[in-house]
Amino acid sequence: MLLRVTEGTRARRVITRSPTRTVGRFPSLKAGRSIHWESQLERDFVYLLEFDPAMLDYREQPETIRLTIDGKPRRYTPDFLVRTASLMVVYEVKPADKAAHPDMVALFAAAADHYAGRGMHHQVVTEADIRIRPYLDNVALLLRYRSHPVDPDVEAMVLDRLAFEPAPLGELIAALAPHADMAEVLALLANRRLAADLARRLDRDAVIRLPGEG
Structure with missing residues (x-):
């Protein structure tokens, strides 16, 4: 059985920030x-x-x-x-x-x-x-929203809308206004309640779908 690796302390102290190193x-x-x-x-x-x-x-x-x-x-x-x-x-x-x-x-x-x-x-x-882009940029963006609260009713609306067919992010936001905003959709993406091709730039033209589709 594999143990959790998060247990234990670091083997050495983190190198101190310097003009030539960012920590x-x-x-x-x-x-x-x-x-x-x-x-x-x-x-x-x-x-x-x-x-x-x-x-x-x-x-x-x-x-x-x-x-x-x-x-x-x-x-x-x-x-x-x-x-x-x-x-x-x-x-x-x-x-x-x-x-x-x-x-x-x-x-x-x-x-x-x-x-x-x-x-x-x-x-x-x-x-x-x-540093495979835009994948890394998309991941960095989504991680900012992983703890953003999403109203259950809003999530249900989003899932119902996408049950028919995938939709561009901008179109999805427009269809859900004023009940949902970009932050809530990004939070659903960050927590894998929704899916998108992260090998392509996550902008308003990005196609959003339900997980397991496409």
């Missing part, structure tokens, strides 16, 4: 606390983890392990530990140019071997994996 925290509903991130790329990855239903829970800097690389001892603290329905995945978030450095390649290969021996998967993700 911050994200209020995670999955983790039930604020998740610390140490770069904007890590922040964007947290958005993806938070929104993806396959990622059941996660935490940052889960542990520090000791590795031996070319006969020399190394300490390594991965960025995130994530639990899915079937396995634990350890993620390293790195800009592509840094991840390709020979020292990093050797470090991550050793880490992958270490975690494979524990029945876990180690994966390096870069901006090419994380």
Whole structure:
């Protein structure tokens, strides 16, 4: 049985904000606390983890392990530990140019071997994996509305309207006025009560549908 990964403390302190580094925290509903991130790329990855239903829970800097690389001892603290329905995945978030450095390649290969021996998967993700637009922008937008209240009567109206056929977001809002507004529809999308193609820009022309359709 896989345990919750949100339990426990970080293996090291978050690096302090500096003129060359941006750090911050994200209020995670999955983790039930604020998740610390140490770069904007890590922040964007947290958005993806938070929104993806396959990622059941996660935490940052889960542990520090000791590795031996070319006969020399190394300490390594991965960025995130994530639990899915079937396995634990350890993620390293790195800009592509840094991840390709020979020292990093050797470090991550050793880490992958270490975690494979524990029945876990180690994966390096870069901006090419994380900053897929407009998907990332849509996710960041929807996360802002996940706790926005939606009146049950309004939700019923929206679901009834879409039961006949999907509708563009702008048209849907116009049809529901003055009972519903954009924020409520976005909240329903954020909580997967509605669906849209998030690989396309989530604007007034975006087609909104019921989950499981299209």
